Amino acid sequence: MRTFTLFILSGLLGLNFSCKPKVTEQHTSENPSSPPNIVFVLADQWRAQSVGFLGNKDVITPNLDSLAKESTVFHNAVTVMAVCAPWRGSFISGQYPLTHGVFYNDKPFPTEATTIAKIYKEAGYETGYIGKWHLNGHERGEEPFSARNQPVPKERRQGFDYWKVREVTHNYNNSYYFDEENQKQFWEGYDAFSQTDSAISYINKNKDNPFLLVLSWGPPHDPYHTAPQAYRDMYEPSALSVRPNVPTEFQDSARNVLANYYAHCTALDHAIGDLLKAIDQAGIADNTIFVFTSEHGDMIMSKGMLKKQRPWDESIKVPLLIRYPEKLGKGTNVYDPINTPDLLPTLLGLSDLAIPGSIEGKDFSSKLMAGDELGNEAALIMLPVPFHEWKFLNGGREYRGVRTKKYTYVRDLLGPWLLYDNEKDPYQMHNLVDMPQFSQLKNHLDGLLNEKLKATNDEFLPADEYMKKWNYLYDRNDSIRDENYLQINR
Known part of the structure; x- marks a missing residue:
């Protein structure tokens, strides 16, 4: 029987790709064991405000709620950039x-980047990926x-x-993918369920060997109304509560969105239950690290907005659980913030693997193991660059900020923009x-x-400077802005 398995449910981190990884001192344990598996889901x-274990009484997530009782619960998991591809790159x-370079x-x-799969593969792991990728991208001019x-x-x-x-799809009920030989195949029904079945098969076939598996679901990303009917029937919009920062004129719309959004969440919670059961039946549950998180959140009409990229908590805070009884115990809470680039080095630390010098995030494994x-x-x-649904013409603006355990502070190009005391003013x-x-x-x-910007060599320049540096073109009319756009809604 394998000794350790590492399981993670999340959203993605970033790298230095110009040099060979520099090895730092490895973690050691008193009782050396088999290498942990990694299952990253x-x-x-999926925003932090939409799980039962963080206080939402409307959403039905029994499997996650049970998992939280056995896990380290991160109350301030913060996405470095609240949009898909940049999070995944990081x-x-x-x-x-x-x-x-993926900030758009x-x-x-x-x-040529040094990545999670390359690192674990070099350490002797089998590597697998199922679901949404969103890191191939298109070349300039395409x-x-x-x-x-x-x-x-x-x-x-x-x-x-x-x-x-599949690079990207949001048609969850008519979804195809490409296999190892680039042959097109179709997922049957609601794709998250079929993808989970594939992950279970992979785990069963590889349970006796160290492996890294990423399972990447598309939901609960919009379209909101496409969860299986059985899960949509579980929610009546009029019975749902809305956050106090949803303007009155948007509250009915927010309830309708929430009913469908929660249906996706509950469907995925069911898939999580199936996955956990399979890990238990495979005989590797006792020493499994299970992490659940997401790329970013969704405003869902808070402040009258939908979707992401914004600096408010509904957009930047994500759920994050890590279950690893062998080293972390169970039922603990972490309130200090953890950022997207910190996930990979922390996983490497928990896996007793050296951390390449290209990695910029922090390894918090020792802190976690010490409780x-x-x-x-x-x-x-x-x-760095507003785009798509929050492009300049829709109110988007460049910003940098910090989220602490208590405060949010944000600057735009004109100077200080937002300051909140999140304990006294949680909305x-x-x-x-x-x-x-x-x-x-x-x-x-x-x-x-300023310390963060200096450490990451970020001069906080206007968006056009970064687009020129990386030889990127704006998509369609993303670059169009009013000359006074920064003052809009200031």
């Missing part, structure tokens, strides 16, 4: 978006979104060998940034942000 656009590489959806992640329906070349799979992948807080005051949040309805009595706090948080 990624949900897309997860697989452990780098920040302006290092690996559908731009190509560097082929039609926007053209790569979403095309196979990913073998050399662009970043070290993953077992391959059942301590992380000692991390702030997580970085950013939007972020009172911006303190221009109040003189909070100037000392603002200066402290601004100093923290």
Whole structure:
């Protein structure tokens, strides 16, 4: 029987790809054991406010709620950039978006990067990926979104060998993928269920050997109304509560969105239950690390907005659980913030693997194993280039900020923009940034942000500068802006 298995449900991190990884001192354990398996399950656009174990009384997530009682629960898991491809680039590489270069959806992640699969493969692991990829991208001058329906070349799979992948789709009930030989295959029914069945098969076939498996679901990303009917029937919109920061005129719309969004969440919770049961039946549950998280959240009409990229908690905070009884115990809570680039080095630390020098995130494995807080005051949040649904004409703006255990502070190109005391104002309805009595706090948080920017070599330039540096073109009319766009809704 295998001794350890590592299971993770999440969304992705970033890398330095120009040099050979530099090996740092490895973790050692008193009782050396078999290498842990890694099963990484990624949900897309599942916000932290929409799970039962973090206090939501409307959403039905019994499997996650039970899992939380056995896990380390992260109350402030913060996505470095609240949008799909940048998060994924930062997860697989452990780098920040302006290092690996994917700070805009559908731009190509560097082929030569050092990634999670390459690292574990070099350590003797089998590697597999199932579901949504969103890191191949299209080259300069190609039609926007053209790569979403095309196979990913073998050399662009970043070290993953077992391959059942679609670059991007949000048609969850008529979904296809490409296999290892780039042959088109179809998922039967609701694709998350079929993808989970495939993951279970992979686990059963590889349970006696160390493996890394990423299972990447598309839901609960919109379209919201496409969950299986049985799960939609579980929710009556009029019975659902909305967050107090949803304007009155949007509350009925928010309830209708929530009913369908929760239906996806409950369907995925069912899949999680199937996956956990399969791991138990495979005989590897006792020493399994199980992590659940997502790429980013969804505003769902908070502040009158939908979807992501915004600096508010509904967009930047994600659920994160890590269950690893062998080293972490059970039922613990972590309140210090953890950021996307920190996930990969922390996993490597828990796996007793050396951490390449290209990785910019922090390894918190020792803190977790000791049962301590992380000692991390702030997580970085950013939007170097607004695009798509939050492009300039829709109010998007460049920003950098920090999310601490208690505060959110954000600057745009004009200077300090947002300051919230999230303990006293959990719905972020009172911006303190221009109040003189909070100037000392603002200066402290601004100093923290400056430290983060210096550490990541981020000069906080206008969006056009980054597009030029990486030789990217804006998609369609993303670049169009009013000359006074920064002052809009200021």
